Amino acid sequence: MNGNRVLVVAAAMLAATHAGAALADWEPAGPITLEVGFAAGGETDTIGRAIAASMEEATGWDVVVQNKPGGGGVAMFTGLATADPDGLTVGMGVSMPVLINLVLRGDKLPFTLDSFDYLATVARAQLAIVAKADAPFDDVKGLVEYAGANDGTVIAFDAKPQELLVKTINQSGADLRLLSTKSSAEAVQSVLGGHVAAAFAAGVHIPFLESGDLKMLASANATRHAYAPDTMTLIEQGWDIYTDPFFYIAAPAGLPDDAKGALASALSDAIASTTVNEIVVNALKTETSNLGADGTRTMLDDSLEVVGVLLANDN
């Protein structure tokens, strides 16, 4: 056997394995980078790392997590939009900050919703409106009346969508002043300390509900929360508004179908795994919820519309 024939055989074998792989299953050509749009150590980062670890274990691929903080994920998606759609770069972010920036200053953003192929959602953050347990009101209508009787009152928030919700409520003549805080914890602290009448809270408030220090006025999501099934949503209380911040995973647009399918199914397995679910439950007080590749896009389109309506009330 001469050298040439060896080469030919080797090449043929290589081609065969390659073709076989493409038929049976997509394999990444190198390590996959999962870019997280937030700084290391936060909940998005922790969940992202758990997903990466779970994917590695199940598929044998290398999945490397990289933090790209800035602008609530906008900095990361800006870079992701121009990455090669080879399935080796995916990004994880939160829907609300991205959508708000798309509506507010879409002309300045180098991407649109079409710049990405969507792979999965991980979970929906739960947002509540809370007040001190001894407050003289039990729902948002009561809060608005209390504000009217007291020359206005203050509500603490920590993200733009919450500000927009309150501004929409104020459209109907309510006098709620907005106190901006750095975190949900700080917002809850200002309620507990008696500095404000109510606050938005994303999980920090749950132990205070148990201890009887706080009560929940409303769910600010589209549906009620599992831990407080009797508290109505804002929609049920008469305001047709909500905010559903989803943690989701996307890749640059133009991903080949086999890669998209393989990544979506690997992510789906990882998100359904017990470790990831446990971390999500611990960090966000809610189960994982994966809408799937198509469902993620539908959710984003729907949310974009809601954000547009909310921002129309921004002034």
Added chain:
Amino acid sequence: MVDLATILAGLGDAFSPINLLFVLGGVVLGQFVGALPGIGPVMAMAIAIPFTFVLDPLPAIAFLIGVNKGGLVGGAIPAVLINTPGTPDAAATALDGYPLSKRGKPLKATKMALYASVTGDTFSDIVLITVAAPLAVVALKTGPVEILALMIFAFSIIAGLVGDSIVKGVIATALGILCATIGLDPEHSTPRLYFGFFELYDGLPLAAVAIGMLVVAEILRRLAAMQGEMRPPLPRKDTQVAADRRVSLAEYWGCRFTMLRGAAIGTVLGALPGIGSTAAGFMSYAAAKQASKDPESFGKGNIHGIAATESANSAVVGANLIPLLTLGIPGSVSAALIISAFMIQGIQPGPLLFEQQGRLIYGLFGAMIMANLVNFWVGQLGLRFWVRVVRAPESIVFSTALLLCIVGVFMSTGGLFGVSIMLIAAAVGYVMHAFGYSVIIFIIAFFLGSRFELSLSQAMVILDGKPARLIEHPVALGLLLLALLSIYWLGVRAPRKQRQRNANG
């Protein structure tokens, strides 16, 4: 209330060999990354958190707190030895630590930093363990208006550091505040001064600016001063007599009021969210300088300057846990990381924590006290190591430091963008220093500027834009009055006395 059996069980957990091993590992790692310029304990904690998921809660949290405590000791070491603070907290440590080292007393300077750090840390841990619950109520009652007044009071004291030229001090402050306004505005999230870089939405990355200004600028200065020969960054003096290599009991005891004041400042600022250990270090330093009979000796190697800063910045760590454990409120970035570590273990810090997890909490308290002891012993060994490291030629020491800065900033800001910011900050810092503008003043204004803006806007909302409603906030009024007194005392009375002295002498 937690019963004695739970407390004993918790302490028993803390002293189990496996937990002690994690405490030791955390402290060693913390001191090491703290001492490396550019890679701080915050980053080490952030990277470690996802891995702590596989551990039991106690070793996981004890490990992270060990990293945090070790980092504050470690950060002082390069500040003292080569004038490049490993963490921004130690920026004020360099003010007196480095001159003392240059005078041939690096061991005395680093040891004073270590002793003061462990003293301040232990003080605030004891406060946490004994009176966390009442202090938490105080923290809760401290609303935005009170925080704003407290910050104004702190500024009135820190202003004493402004230096000889008030004009240059004001310019440095204005520049710091201007840089702090970059990014989303705190009220309506409108991006400001971002020039199309979405990376700047959250503001200039603190780590990149601090490392650029404090560390890389110093490296550039050393580079400019190099003359081609091989010499260590610190003049080697083998004639160091024994008294210059240690801190005597008399010297330590002489600093007791300075350290107590520092520990108290650190504990108060640590128990309240948002102000942080860097500000505590500077405030304590400025207060020590003003309380001193010999303020002229500050900045020239006065051990009180080291003791003041280190006792205050380390006291913040223990005090941060007061609002964290009792209310679930993080007082700083590292505290926020500890909360996420609790959360991924399925434990929500807050009002029910002591009831539901009493054993874990007392285990944690035991681990914290152990971490202080370990910090002391590891520090004793470690600082000898670092003093030796800086005997290497400065070309090696500083090029390694520069590399570490780049790697550290790359990792913490997620790319080369942060590195560019670091290099720009270094150039600005270099120029500022060359023209006699205080980089320290810039850093303080930059670090506290955005929090101050937020507090101001919060206070305006609470007061409904009516200053007269301050009447409803007597504590804030008291603090503002103190600020006025301090301005009179330091800005009017002290200079007048100084002039009288000069006239007489």
